[in-house]
Amino acid sequence: MKNVVVVLLVLFVWTACNSRKAEEGGRQQHTTDVQILEELQGVWLDDNTESPLFKIEGDSIYYTGQSNAPQQFAFVNDTLIVYGTQMVYYPVRLRTEHALFFTTPQGDQVSLHKSEVDSVYVEPQAEIRQPAEVLEKDSVIMFDGKRYRGYAYINPTGIKVIRPGISEEGLSVDNVFYDNVIHICVYQGTQRLYSKDIKRQMFSGLVPDDFLNNSILSDMDFIGVNVNGYVFEATLCMPDGPTCYNIHLLVDKEGKLEFKLRQ
Known part of the structure; x- marks a missing residue:
């Protein structure tokens, strides 16, 4: 019985490690072209509302919601790949230095354009502040x-x-x-x-x-x-x-x- 338990534990650890390695390997394979990454930097506004949706800084996306955690991303083969608690793929229909059109997994069409200034967006914070009131x-x-x-x-x-x-x-x-x-x-x-x-x-x-x-x-x-x-x-x-x-x-x-x- 003890041998069975040990085998099950080994299999569980092996599966978890391989799953983690596969995800990390996927991230390593998803390398964004340097020029594309540079062109994506900045604040992106919704075409319909002119409201900021997110800011791209480095290889991370910072959303406007104050309770949203920043997420890393890659742009590969006309696909925006976002790494959060789940890996999400957004097929991109059009991308230029100032325009970005893509489709969400739910089928929604998102049309964005880059803001000329960063001041329309609250500067991102790597750590969201927890409430202090008791x-x-x-x-x-x-x-x-x-x-x-x-x-x-x-x-x-x-x-x-x-x-x-x-x-x-x-x-x-x-x-x-x-x-x-x-x-x-x-x-x-x-x-x-x-x-x-x-x-x-x-x-x-x-x-x-x-x-x-x-x-x-x-x-x-x-x-x-x-x-x-x-x-x-x-x-x-x-x-x-x-x-x-x-x-x-x-x-x-x-x-x-x-x-x-x-x-």
Whole structure:
């Protein structure tokens, strides 16, 4: 049995490494002609709205959306190849130093022209700034004649969760979101009964791994006290969609923490 497990692990690692090498090899093969790369530099505007869609600087595309991560690209054989969380191919119908017409994977036609000045565009930033505000929540709950107060401090972090998305123009973009670490504590009067930092990874095994890796710990509430201890409710959500898991955090009087999905 141990030999089977070892073989499976080796195959998994070999497959992952080869997949990564294949992607890196694809990038190395996709080399943009120096003259074409130079001609693509600058801010590109939508022909219909005159609004800036993106700026090309070096071998990267910087989108106008402040939550969009920059993406590397290559221009090969009349195809614009963009490397984000997914590799996307845009067939180019026309390209000159001042015009760029291409088709998105959804079939949308994108017609752009280069701006004469860069001032119409906010200068790109390699790192999108995470929010700095800490949100404090508290609730008072009476139980057995005693007054309990529970706090939740939602602390933004620099931990990025990158989710692929589609812009209004049909462009494939990588949206950047930031996870939270939530500090919870319970007081009775001035006596602190419990405190702990809660992180998204603590819910591993309780929700599907794919959901966990692409979600953020978005909210926390102190919802109850009973004979067994204190109850908080955490909310784990996809940052760009309505799908969420609500998880009860059960803290017993000895400080042992258990998680349970809310039914």
